[in-house]
Amino acid sequence: xxxxxxxIVFVSAILLFCIAFSRLITKAGIPVLVFFIFAGMIMGSxxxxxxxxxxxxxxxxxxxxxxxxxxxxxxxxxxxKSAREVLLPGALLSTAGVMITxxxxxxxxxxxxxxxxxxxxxxxxxxxCTDAASVFxxxxxxxxxxxxxxxxxxxxxxxxxxxxxxxxTITIISLMKxxxxxxxxYALMFVMQLAVGAGLGFAFGFAGALLINRIxxxxxxxxxxxxxxxASFVFAAVQxxxxxxxxxxxxxxxxxxxxxxxxxxxxxxxxxGFSWLMxxxxxxxxxxxxxxxxLRAVWLPALVMSAALMFLIRPAAVFITLSGFKYPLKxxxxxxxxxxxxxxxxxFATYALTEGxxxxxxIFNMVFFISLTSVIIQGSMLTPVASMLGQLDKxxxxxxxxxxxxxxxxxxxxxxxxxxxxxxxxxGMAVSDMKFPESVRIMLxxxxxxxxxxxxxxxxxxGDTLMVTTGKTxxxxxxxxxLALV
Numbered sequence: 001x002x003x004x005x006x007x008i009v010f011v012s013a014i015l016l017f018c019i020a021f022s023r024l025i026t027k028a029g030i031p032v033l034v035f036f037i038f039a040g041m042i043m044g045s046x047x048x049x050x051x052x053x054x055x056x057x058x059x060x061x062x063x064x065x066x067x068x069x070x071x072x073x074x075x076x077x078x079x080x081k082s083a084r085e086v087l088l089p090g091a092l093l094s095t096a097g098v099m100i101t102x103x104x105x106x107x108x109x110x111x112x113x114x115x116x117x118x119x120x121x122x123x124x125x126x127x128x129c130t131d132a133a134s135v136f137x138x139x140x141x142x143x144x145x146x147x148x149x150x151x152x153x154x155x156x157x158x159x160x161x162x163x164x165x166x167x168x169t170i171t172i173i174s175l176m177k178x179x180x181x182x183x184x185x186y187a188l189m190f191v192m193q194l195a196v197g198a199g200l201g202f203a204f205g206f207a208g209a210l211l212i213n214r215i216x217x218x219x220x221x222x223x224x225x226x227x228x229x230x231a232s233f234v235f236a237a238v239q240x241x242x243x244x245x246x247x248x249x250x251x252x253x254x255x256x257x258x259x260x261x262x263x264x265x266x267x268x269x270x271x272x273g274f275s276w277l278m279x280x281x282x283x284x285x286x287x288x289x290x291x292x293x294x295l296r297a298v299w300l301p302a303l304v305m306s307a308a309l310m311f312l313i314r315p316a317a318v319f320i321t322l323s324g325f326k327y328p329l330k331x332x333x334x335x336x337x338x339x340x341x342x343x344x345x346x347x348f349a350t351y352a353l354t355e356g357x358x359x360x361x362x363i364f365n366m367v368f369f370i371s372l373t374s375v376i377i378q379g380s381m382l383t384p385v386a387s388m389l390g391q392l393d394k395x396x397x398x399x400x401x402x403x404x405x406x407x408x409x410x411x412x413x414x415x416x417x418x419x420x421x422x423x424x425x426x427x428g429m430a431v432s433d434m435k436f437p438e439s440v441r442i443m444l445x446x447x448x449x450x451x452x453x454x455x456x457x458x459x460x461x462x463g464d465t466l467m468v469t470t471g472k473t474x475x476x477x478x479x480x481x482x483l484a485l486v
Contacts, residue, residue: 033134033283033343034375040287053288056353056364062285063347066278067162070343071246072231073275074132074159075253076268082152090156092321093335097157098164100317101309102128108308113301119359122172126349126367127309129165131342132158134375147391150331154338162344163247167193169348173355189242196243198251204234205255213262223263224270227256279343286346286368294365302369309370310378314339330389337385341367341374415443416476418466418485426483432456434483436468437475443467 017039043049053059083090105124109115115123135158146154171190208230212223231249238248257268315336322332349367352360386392420426426434431454436442445452446465452458460466466485470476479485 033279034372034379036280036283037287037290037372040284041290041292042287043284044288044290044292046292051288053285054291056289056350059285059289060347060350060354063282063343063350066282067246067344067347068235068249069228069231069271069278070132070275070282071159071162071250072253073271075250076257076271078156078159078254078257079152080254080258083156086149086153086156089322089325089327090153090160093153093157093318094161095164097317097321098128098161098168100320101313102165102168104313104316105305105309108313109305112304112308115359118172118176119357119363122169122176122352122357123305123363123366125165125168125172126352126363127341127345127370128168129161129341129344129348130158130338131340131344131371131375132162134158134340134342134379135338145392146386147331150334150391154335158338158340160250163194163197163244163250165344165348166246167244169351173351173357176357177355192242193244194247196241197238197245197247200238200241200243201234201248201251202255204230204237204248205252206259208234208252209256209259209261212256213260220263220266224267224274227267227271228274230256282343282347286343286350289350290365290368294361295369298362298365299369302366303373305366306370306373306377309341310337310339310374331391334386334389334391337378338382339374340378341371343371345371415467415469418468418480420460420462420464420466421484421486422462424462424484424486426460426485427462429460430456431458431460434460437470437472437479439472439475440468440470440479443469 041047043051045052102121102124105127106117106121109120109123110117113120132155135154167190208227211230212226215226217223217226231253234252235245235249239245257264261267315333318332318336318339322335327335345367346364349364352363357363431442442454444467445454445458445460446467447461447463468476
């Protein structure tokens, strides 16, 4: 029992250390989740923790469980109003772009690394999707005001391309395990999984929203539990019906997030936090599964493939996919650079381990190395590249964190203007420090000729006009008196 307590204290201390230093890491453009991979490696059998973990099947199950909720959170936070403007190019990047990437990586791995063509295609399928957690983390932590419509395009692509990569990976593994032939059968299965996943996702999404709206629970805290149960039910039910569970979960969540839903704001915030927990879980698990000593044998070929993916293959896939759209050259170059690989790719690589595919260990270690280098190199250079390509909008003050996931419930109440005058206690305060009552919501800040969509970090200045909405005038009067607003 004492050994277990020591282990819990050690693991908790490592995780708290990672979280505490998250701001320093994100300022460098590196997602904090990368730190949790290293935390898992430190805890592992070749690190200070000495925890031996070599169970690919368990890691795969944990990864699937986590991905279900990560993708559900992404779907809940997908604003149809913002997404529909980039729906077609985003959908093409999430499907055709994934396939083009998989094929090009497969061919390159075959000729450059000496893998068989099928092994190369398996590697390509696994790394064909971009990582939503990494993309969201970097864009929002750096408060990047990207020129329209780059932010919703990038977030739609990264949050919706896992299902295509998942299906490609499963299809290639099935082909490698078969005795030959049956290609058209697998192609039909691929299409059927898409159709069943999408159809059931829509159906379960509307049914789930109806259930949450109609059910009357004694505690508001039970509504997130109901929604979480719906997510796991949708994933399992769609899989049982031979559909794509990840696609079904994403579409169901997107439907639920875009219809009238009681406690929508609290649900979105719950799943945002819960998805962080799931991301930490999967990153630490994958870090434990990796043996650093084995990376020495693959670092050079993995570095070659990582460079090819960053500078040749991803740009080729983006330019081919977006060739029918009038995006400027520099915008396409920036989209090409935001091709960060991450947890999804590493989870998909565990499928090869569990199925006993030849060279599965090599493929897994290469995917792990490719994902790390992608997030560290591309992530840290994201802001400089956006600036160099002129993709930062210095005029538009609407932050990226509100360009796509501005999921506030319908405004119920009256819109008021509050002026910040000289002597007001609000001058110099961050929005989060103003302690707005729950019934009062700040919507916009007028500052001179500019309009700012505030975040918790936004500082209030003398002369600002705060646009707030509330249905309770007594709460508004108390706020005005406390902060000396007019």
